Amino acid sequence: MKSTTPLSRRLDRVALLGACCLFLSSIEYILPKPIPFLRIGIANLPILIALDLLSPPLVLLVVALKVAGQALLSGTLFSYVFLFSLVGSAASGLSMILLRTLFAKRMSLVGIGVLGAFASNSVQLILARFLIFGEGAWLIAPPFLALGTVSAAVLGFFAERFSETSRWVRAAREEG
Amino acid sequence: MNGGGRRKGFPGFLDGNLGSGHLFLLGVLLMPSFLFHQSLGLRLAQTGLFAVLCLLSGRRIRPLPTILTVAAIIVCNLLVPTGRILFSIGPLSVTEEALLSGVRKAATFEGLILLSRFYVRPDLRIPGSFGGLLSRSLFYFERIMSRGRRWNRKRLLVDLDAMLLELQAEGEVAERAPRVARTSLRGVLFGCALLGVNWAAFLAVLAAGKG
Numbered sequence: 001m002k003s004t005t006p007l008s009r010r011l012d013r014v015a016l017l018g019a020c021c022l023f024l025s026s027i028e029y030i031l032p033k034p035i036p037f038l039r040i041g042i043a044n045l046p047i048l049i050a051l052d053l054l055s056p057p058l059v060l061l062v063v064a065l066k067v068a069g070q071a072l073l074s075g076t077l078f079s080y081v082f083l084f085s086l087v088g089s090a091a092s093g094l095s096m097i098l099l100r101t102l103f104a105k106r107m108s109l110v111g112i113g114v115l116g117a118f119a120s121n122s123v124q125l126i127l128a129r130f131l132i133f134g135e136g137a138w139l140i141a142p143p144f145l146a147l148g149t150v151s152a153a154v155l156g157f158f159a160e161r162f163s164e165t166s167r168w169v170r171a172a173r174e175e176g
Numbered sequence: 177m178n179g180g181g182r183r184k185g186f187p188g189f190l191d192g193n194l195g196s197g198h199l200f201l202l203g204v205l206l207m208p209s210f211l212f213h214q215s216l217g218l219r220l221a222q223t224g225l226f227a228v229l230c231l232l233s234g235r236r237i238r239p240l241p242t243i244l245t246v247a248a249i250i251v252c253n254l255l256v257p258t259g260r261i262l263f264s265i266g267p268l269s270v271t272e273e274a275l276l277s278g279v280r281k282a283a284t285f286e287g288l289i290l291l292s293r294f295y296v297r298p299d300l301r302i303p304g305s306f307g308g309l310l311s312r313s314l315f316y317f318e319r320i321m322s323r324g325r326r327w328n329r330k331r332l333l334v335d336l337d338a339m340l341l342e343l344q345a346e347g348e349v350a351e352r353a354p355r356v357a358r359t360s361l362r363g364v365l366f367g368c369a370l371l372g373v374n375w376a377a378f379l380a381v382l383a384a385g386k387g
Contacts, residue, residue: 015309016343019316026321030249030285064306065313072204072314073288162333168340 013172014058018065020046025070040151041117043070047093048109048116048159053172056097063093083131084124092120109163113156117148190233193363196300202367203295209371209378210287216276218381219283222374226290229370233294235322246282253278289321316343 025043043066050059067089071082096116099107121144129137163169190199210222230237259273296318302311320343 011309012312012344012347015312016316016340016347018309018313019320019343020340022313022317023320026285026288030281031252061309065310068306068310069313069317072310073207073292073317158333162336165333166337166340168337168344171341 009175010054010058011061014050014054014061014065017046017050017054017062018069021062021066022069022073025066026073039148041120041148042151042155044092044113044116044120044152045155045159047096048113048156049163049169051096051100051109051112052163053169056101059097060093063089084127087127088120088124091123092116095119108156109160110153110156113152113159114149117152118145121145121148189366190229190294190363191297193360194367195359195363196297197302198359198363198367199295199297200300200302202370203291205371206291206295206374209374210291211284213378213381214280215381216280216283218377219280219287221377223283223287223290225374226287226294229294230290235293237290242286246286249282249285250275250278253281292318293322312347316347319343319346 021043024045028040028042031040047059047062047066050062054062067082067086070085093116096112099112099115125137125141125144128140129135194202210219210226213219227237254268254270254274257269257271257274258277259271262270262272262275264270292314296314298315300311300315301308320339323339
């Protein structure tokens with residue numbers, strides 16, 4: 001069914017979810033990491049929530065806001081960090097949209113989140129192999145992928161619960 | 177509006193002398209001189225400077241949430257011990273590198289909050305349609321950061337939901353926010369001086385090999 005909500009209202013939701021991504025990436029920054037490059041990926045939570053609220057192009061806009069906003073706020077626009085963020089976020093965003101479109105509600109946000117994280121971490125590892133670490137990149141692959149899987153499952157569970165109980169999500173769904 | 181908002185009737189020096197686009201540009205240009213060095217002393221000094229800038233733009237700074245956040249970040253970092261053991265508190269060993277890392281992260285986190293609170297104004301419009309959307313997102317981000325909300329672990333979902341509902345309502349009000357000021361000569365001079373001081377300190381730290 002085509003949405004009847006004005007585009008400005010839907011774009012406002014996109015901006016709000018993008019801001020939540022930026023807030024969560026700030027939280028992620030302060031968490032201690034046993035290995036510097038390990039990330040939990042909590043900034044992807046709003047994207048998981050967006051999957052059931054927004055059309056695929058608007059979900060991709062949330063991803064773009066996350067990447068651009070992080071680069072602006074952390075001053076990493078002209079660095080490898082930006083490239084890794086862009087490639088990883090694009091891979092997870094596209095794969096999650098694809099999975100939601102193909103399987104609709106037959107796959108939970110836990111499954112979608114885990115596969116999205118796997119896609120993101122895999123392309124980042126490949127990038128790291130060619131740009132920074134060389135063959136050493138494969139040594140960090142097991143903990144990198146394992147942590148990504150566990151944290152994505154937790155985030156997916158959280159997103160599922162939030163989507164079921166949130167008044168904000170319900171209002172957005174009713175508006176279309 | 178909560179306590180993190182702008183003071184009514186006191187638009188502040190920055191709001192009165194710098195247009196929102198120029199203020200945003202100033203913040204973006206200050207960012208590298210804040211982030212891309214490892215000197216803890218300079219980082220703390222810059223965080224203090226950003227606190228002053230927040231006050232100049234009419235923002236309140238609430239000490240208690242700030243202190244609690246800083247303490248939480250430092251304690252959180254001490255949980256992963258690295259470097260020489262300085263002393264122990266019960267089972268917790270306070271190690272030198274973990275402590276310094278915690279203080280540095282806390283200063284960076286608070287510095288970025290303060291910076292984002294003064295350089296993003298509700299009337300900011302970045303050119304282009306994506307720029308407009310990004311401006312809107314940065315506005316919401318600034319509102320989230322200035323809330324100082326205490327998150328309850330047991331009510332996390334409820335708190336998050338309430339925050340989204342409140343932000344959406346605030347966004348509708350801000351939609352009608354008028355442009356506050358044009359950039360004045362005083363604003364330009366102030367901005368240049370601010371950039372000059374920060375970048376000079378940043379380059380000095382790099383030259384001294386502490387970058």
